[in-house]
Amino acid sequence: xxxxxxxxxxxxxxxxxxxxxxxxxxxxxxxxxxxxxxxxxxxxxxxxxxxxxxxxxxxxxxxxxxxxxxxxxxxxxxxxxxxxxxxxxxxxxxxxxxxxxxxxxxxxxxxxxxxxxxxxxxxxxxxxxxxxxxxxxxxxxxxxxxxxxxxxxxxxxxxxxxxxxxxxxxxxxxxxxxxxxxxxxxxxxxxxxxxxxxxxxxxxxxxxxxxxxxxxxxxxxxxxxxxxxxxxxxxxxxxxxxxxxxxxxxxxxxxxxxxxxxxxxxxxxxxxxxxxxxxxxxxxxxxxxxxxxxxxxxxxxxxxxxxxxxxxxxxxxxxxxxxxxxxxxxxxxxxxxxxxxxxxxxxxxxxxxxxxxxxxxxxxxxxxxxxxxxxxxxxxxxxxxxxxxxxxxxxxxxxxxxxxxxxxxxxxxxxxxxxxxxxxxxxxxxxxxxxxxxxxxxxxxxxxxxxxxxxxxxxxxxxxxxxxxxxxxxxxxxxxxxxxxxxxxxxxxxxxxxxxxxxxxxxx
Numbered sequence: 001x002x003x004x005x006x007x008x009x010x011x012x013x014x015x016x017x018x019x020x021x022x023x024x025x026x027x028x029x030x031x032x033x034x035x036x037x038x039x040x041x042x043x044x045x046x047x048x049x050x051x052x053x054x055x056x057x058x059x060x061x062x063x064x065x066x067x068x069x070x071x072x073x074x075x076x077x078x079x080x081x082x083x084x085x086x087x088x089x090x091x092x093x094x095x096x097x098x099x100x101x102x103x104x105x106x107x108x109x110x111x112x113x114x115x116x117x118x119x120x121x122x123x124x125x126x127x128x129x130x131x132x133x134x135x136x137x138x139x140x141x142x143x144x145x146x147x148x149x150x151x152x153x154x155x156x157x158x159x160x161x162x163x164x165x166x167x168x169x170x171x172x173x174x175x176x177x178x179x180x181x182x183x184x185x186x187x188x189x190x191x192x193x194x195x196x197x198x199x200x201x202x203x204x205x206x207x208x209x210x211x212x213x214x215x216x217x218x219x220x221x222x223x224x225x226x227x228x229x230x231x232x233x234x235x236x237x238x239x240x241x242x243x244x245x246x247x248x249x250x251x252x253x254x255x256x257x258x259x260x261x262x263x264x265x266x267x268x269x270x271x272x273x274x275x276x277x278x279x280x281x282x283x284x285x286x287x288x289x290x291x292x293x294x295x296x297x298x299x300x301x302x303x304x305x306x307x308x309x310x311x312x313x314x315x316x317x318x319x320x321x322x323x324x325x326x327x328x329x330x331x332x333x334x335x336x337x338x339x340x341x342x343x344x345x346x347x348x349x350x351x352x353x354x355x356x357x358x359x360x361x362x363x364x365x366x367x368x369x370x371x372x373x374x375x376x377x378x379x380x381x382x383x384x385x386x387x388x389x390x391x392x393x394x395x396x397x398x399x400x401x402x403x404x405x406x407x408x409x410x411x412x413x414x415x416x417x418x419x420x421x422x423x424x425x426x427x428x429x430x431x432x433x434x435x436x437x438x439x440x441x442x443x444x445x446x447x448x449x450x451x452x453x454x455x456x457x458x459x460x461x462x463x464x465x466x467x468x469x470x471x472x473x474x475x476x477x478x479x480x481x482x483x484x485x486x487x488x489x490x491x492x493x494x495x496x497x498x499x500x501x502x503x504x505x506x507x508x
Contacts, residue, residue: 004053005046011036012046015065015134022355025059031067033137038064067136074098074105074136081131084201086124089115100138107132107142116146177208177272177294184258185274185290192272195246200279207286208272208296209243213439214265215432218461235259238432241273241286243296247358250275250286270296306448309419315408316416318377321368337508340373340501345454346424347497348379349489350434351397353389357436361385362410363399365417366489368497369424373504375497379420380490382407397488411445418447429472429496431455456500463506475499 001014015029028050032038047062075096082091095110111119119125125142132140180190192208215238220231237252250273252258265271274290348367354360367379382399384407394400428434431453442449460470467478476483476495479502483495 001050001053004049008049009042009046011137012038013134013137019058023059025061026054026056027061027063029063029065031065031135031137034066034068069100069103069105069136069138071098071100074100074107074132077132077135078107078109078128081128082124085127085203086118086122088118088122089124103138105132105136105138105140107140108145109142110145110147113146113148116144119144175208175297177270177296179295180272180292181294182290182292183261183264184255185292188272188274188290188292190272190294195241195243195248198277198284200277200284202277204274204289205277206272206274207241207243207248208270208294209241209248210296211265211267211269211271212240212242212247213432213436214239214267215455216263217432217458237265239265239267240436241271248284248286250288252288252291270294305446307415307446309422310415313416313419315412316379316381318369318379318420321375321378323375336373337504339504339507340370342372344424345370345427345497345500346379346421346451347427347456347493347500348421348434348438349428349492349496350437351399351489352437353385353387353393355433357440360437361387362437362441363389363393363404364397364489365413366491366493367417367420368490368493369420370427370497370501373501375494377420378490378494379417381413383410383413384408385410399488410441414442414445414447418442418449421449421451424451425454426451427454427456427496427500429455429475429492429499430457454500456496456503459500459503459507463503472496472499479503 001017005012005014009032011033013031015031017029018027019025020027030046043062043064047060051060075093075098078096078098079091079093082089089111091109091111097108099106099108125144129140129142132138132142174191174193177190177192180188182188187204189206192206195207195209198205198207217236217238218233219236221234222229223232235254237254239250241248241250270293272292272294273286273288275286275288278285278287346367346369348365350362350366351364352360352362362383363385364382365379368375369377369379382404384404386409389399389401389404426435426438426449432455435449435453438449456475457470460467460475464470464475464478467474472492472495473483475481476499479499481495481498481502484491
């Protein structure tokens with residue numbers, strides 16, 4: 001993008017771009033030099049150019065900032081960036097001096113001899129130079145000077161991994177794991193920091209916990225080869241890391257080496273991770289760089305006592321499904337795909353009051369049972385939440401407080417839904433979302449939804465390469481499946497089930 005802008009606006013550059021997947025929005029952060037001003041006409045030209053470069057129909061926001069090339073500002077940037085990302089180097093405002101000569105900047109940085117060895121190990125100089133180049137219109141020459149310091153910093157790198165700070169001594173918060181088995185990485189050690197003791201901006205911090213809601217997803221990444229831009233399908237692992245009472249979302253972008261190990265990660269496994277800590281919407285998340293299996297010494301907590309399946313349905317009874325289409329006598333009889341043969345699936349969809357399962361509630365459950373490739377039963381009910389339904393949730397699914405006033409509670413509904421799902425494989429479109437709500441409220445009601453999970457969204461991404469996106473409505477249109485009354489649980493479920501049955505043919 002910056003290269004494209006240089007032709008007409010050499011004094012403008014893209015500092016960073018943030019794509020918000022959940023909101024389908026893009027934020028452009030743009031800087032321009034101190035000798036120019038940004039007019040509305042120029043902003044319009046820039047936005048038009050970026051739209052051509054990235055022709056996606058998303059909500060776009062543009063944030064402009066003038067970049068002043070002043071010595072004291074550069075010095076403060078170096079200190080601030082180093083403090084946030086390289087605390088172990090202990091660089092202060094007394095250690096940095098920037099001298100500006102036109103558009104050339106010489107930066108001298110004093111680093112104590114006790115930690116000087118970390119400069120190369122952490123690739124500090126190159127990372128800092130890239131940061132300064134992204135934030136200023138200048139050419140930077142950086143010199144690192146070693147100065148004497150009486151502090152003994154032996155084994156400081158290991159301490160940095162644990163505490164992310166040379167001044168933060170390993171304390172009582174650090175705990176040791178057992179039976180460390182490194183799966184990927186070179187710097188993992190058997191000591192970790194509890195999740196509730198980490199903060200945004202920490203890099204190279206070691207944490208441990210139990211995997212929950214593990215999900216393997218695919219995404220497309222543009223790469224340039226021989227002058228041509230190609231879209232390559234990549235894999236990422238998403239999961240929730242749980243330690244004692246703290247939970248945090250985590251993501252791994254696996255290397256080829258890690259992918260070759262196969263599907264080795266599963267819910268319930270105890271792992272130790274070397275991570276960077278990010279913050280999004282005031283919530284922390286982990287970007288995992290190295291990972292291994294381990295055994296975590298935890299406080300004794302009594303296990304959840306799960307209830308058994310009821311003998312009869314008590315509140316919500318399934319209904320027989322009657323297909324509303326006419327059979328064609330001359331239609332060719334198809335061999336049942338292996339994915340469907342002699343198997344039972346429950347395709348389900350939940351309507352909720354929001355996106356966060358710990359803070360939002362289920363207000364509708366819709367499900368259909370698929371036996372040997374045929375829809376046989378439906379399960380459908382509204383659910384009365386404990387709190388009022390937010391207006392933004394009603395705007396999406398059309399369910400308001402009046403509609404659920406006489407509906408059963410989640411405690412009344414889940415025993416019957418648990419019975420409906422026994423010995424079945426669960427299917428949903430983006431099952432990572434629905435399964436989190438189901439498992440969370442299942443545990444609260446003492447029902448263990450431990451079913452095998454299948455994501456129809458992942459199947460669509462794997463087999464349908466010519467669709468513009470993989471939303472349920474788009475997939476229905478592509479596969480010739482009727483979707484009426486979208487964003488209501490049962491309607492979405494029937495459509496998802498029919499799409500899933502057709503996707504099974506592709507898998508075959």
